[in-house]
Amino acid sequence: xxxxxxxxxxxxxxxxxxxxxxxxxxxxxxxxxxxxxxxxxxxxxxxxxxxxxxxxxxxxxxxxxxxxxxxxxxxxxxxxxxxxxxxxxxxxxxxxxxxxxxxxxxxxxxxxxxxxxxxxxxxxxxxxxxxxxxxxxxxxxxxxxxxxxxxxxxxxxxxxxxxxxxxxxxxxxxxxxxxxxxxxxxxxxxxxxxxxxxxxxxxxxxxxxxxxxxxxxxxxxxxxxxxxxxxxxxxxxxxxxxxxxxxxxxxxxxxxxxxxxxxxxxxxxxxxxxxxxxxxxxxxxxxxxxxxxxxxxxxxxxxxxxxxxxxxxxxxxxxxxxxxxxxxxxxxxxxxxxxxxxxxxxxxxxxxxxxxxxxxxxxxxxxxxxxxxxxxxxxxxxxxxxxxxxxxxxxxxxxxxxxxxxxxxxxxxxxxxxxxxxx
RNA sequence: GGAGAGAUGGCAGAGUGGUCGAAUGCGUCUGACUCGAAAUCAGAUUUACGCGCAAGCGUAACGGGGGUUCGAAUCCCUCUCUCUCCGCCA
Numbered sequence: 001x002x003x004x005x006x007x008x009x010x011x012x013x014x015x016x017x018x019x020x021x022x023x024x025x026x027x028x029x030x031x032x033x034x035x036x037x038x039x040x041x042x043x044x045x046x047x048x049x050x051x052x053x054x055x056x057x058x059x060x061x062x063x064x065x066x067x068x069x070x071x072x073x074x075x076x077x078x079x080x081x082x083x084x085x086x087x088x089x090x091x092x093x094x095x096x097x098x099x100x101x102x103x104x105x106x107x108x109x110x111x112x113x114x115x116x117x118x119x120x121x122x123x124x125x126x127x128x129x130x131x132x133x134x135x136x137x138x139x140x141x142x143x144x145x146x147x148x149x150x151x152x153x154x155x156x157x158x159x160x161x162x163x164x165x166x167x168x169x170x171x172x173x174x175x176x177x178x179x180x181x182x183x184x185x186x187x188x189x190x191x192x193x194x195x196x197x198x199x200x201x202x203x204x205x206x207x208x209x210x211x212x213x214x215x216x217x218x219x220x221x222x223x224x225x226x227x228x229x230x231x232x233x234x235x236x237x238x239x240x241x242x243x244x245x246x247x248x249x250x251x252x253x254x255x256x257x258x259x260x261x262x263x264x265x266x267x268x269x270x271x272x273x274x275x276x277x278x279x280x281x282x283x284x285x286x287x288x289x290x291x292x293x294x295x296x297x298x299x300x301x302x303x304x305x306x307x308x309x310x311x312x313x314x315x316x317x318x319x320x321x322x323x324x325x326x327x328x329x330x331x332x333x334x335x336x337x338x339x340x341x342x343x344x345x346x347x348x349x350x351x352x353x354x355x356x357x358x359x360x361x362x363x364x365x366x367x368x369x370x371x372x373x374x375x376x377x378x379x380x381x382x383x384x385x386x387x388x389x390x391x392x393x394x395x396x397x398x399x400x401x402x403x404x405x406x407x408x409x410x411x412x413x414x415x416x417x418x419x420x421x422x423x
Numbered sequence: 424g425g426a427g428a429g430a431u432g433g434c435a436g437a438g439u440g441g442u443c444g445a446a447u448g449c450g451u452c453u454g455a456c457u458c459g460a461a462a463u464c465a466g467a468u469u470u471a472c473g474c475g476c477a478a479g480c481g482u483a484a485c486g487g488g489g490g491u492u493c494g495a496a497u498c499c500c501u502c503u504c505u506c507u508c509c510g511c512c513a
Contacts, residue, residue: 041473045482052482055494059441068493075493241470243433373470 001359002103004034017106020113020321025102033096040092044085051078101209105356107321108293108330118320119333125304126313128337133400135339138391139271142168144402145420148272159269160261160276162387167420171393171406172279174413175386176254179281179306183383186302188252188283193232195255196223204361205234206327206353216258216276225258230380233284234357241373242286242365248295249286252383254279272391273345279386285379286363289355292377293330296352300332303348303383310407312392313337315344327353334384336392347388350381 007014008031015027054075058068112118142148147168153161164172180190202208202224207215216225226232233251242249257280268274283302287295300316307314317333324331328351335344355375358364364373397405403421406414 038473041482045473048483049481051493056442058493062441072493079493241433 021104022322023104030099037092040089047082104326105329111330112320114320115322120318122316122318124315128313137340138394141394174410177413183252188250191253193253195226201235205231213262214260227259228257229253229255229282237363238361244366244368247288251284254281272387281383283381283383286376289377292352295379299379299381300350303381306384309409327356329354339395348382348384353378
């Protein structure tokens, strides 16, 4: 959500920004509704002031034992008029909010303008390994090693689910522990958070109403499955004013993520790339506004550390205005090298959401020297998507015989195991 | 799932229809006293929105929503959450 006052006063700039973001929102409608809301408020407030004054007067008269019945019908009229106008305001406010919730965050000036094709590679780290054999895909490897099975999952749940077995399952668990331990060392507090959340939580983080079709819903209980732990972490301080000195707050949480992937039926049908349920370690920060851009660099670096330590080649991409996420002012994607696809694939997305989520959720903080509470800035990033890390390890560490070497940093988490091979 | 109790400002805690945005205490801030501090005294101390160049003014908010009334923190309905007891349960 944007500051309506800012939008009103910077119409041209906002219009351009929304166009750059491929937003279909009708800004004129937004401004018109905002104007009408204020006009109505001014006139109803005047009437309320009159009514309040009169009611006070009535109280005084009654105390003095005077008869007030003659005024009551007159005031009843005024009161009814106010009620009717309040109804109108509520209707306009609802319309305004419906539009307002469709407006994405404005992109930072440093964000390249354009669609996906305008995404900018910022840096590459690590050299893709040259194989002297044709590298297999991770599902060939995983299924071959007996540590990955989709057929069982299909029987249990349907398409886009998976099962991991033995060292495959242990590798997943090792990755989660390794990631969380690393982030703890960087000052993140570790949390376990709800996976089923209320509508308001999804709305606050920016998922709803725009992406409601992408969420699994437990309709009977009015709950939604989180598509990322970002949702729960973002809502941790909803409606709070954080005391001076409490920022930055850095949180890390492991959770499964549930996504309907509606409309992606043809895409990534094989393997672990695109699933209805996958595991992820999520990073989240609440920071002071002037520090959020710098925090985005730091948070991205924290996620990159995992890839570096695992020895996985990757690149960092600054997403263009039309490709960045809805709530974000700037997003870096981390893309890991996949030999079987001979390309880089997204494994993490790190965003600065500025005050966009904070405004929706009413999350403020106080500064040391006093002063009015201000909205915080929020950031989130995957650190990392565990399933995609799992598959990247299989592909990048595979050997000609179909076995997979275990990256050094993970061995302590796997009882010293150095390789996954056919039993 | 059943029975009951409760939700008020940063915290504690009054307030059951009429100058209540809300007593009092604590906390916090400012000033006085002091070499300084403590203690004491005086004052201040919510937020959002709107109008205004500004000083300021207006409106709203006592868990959320709705209702009764000229007027609601106070009465009625409803939802949510918290607590206690019973049942069930990993």
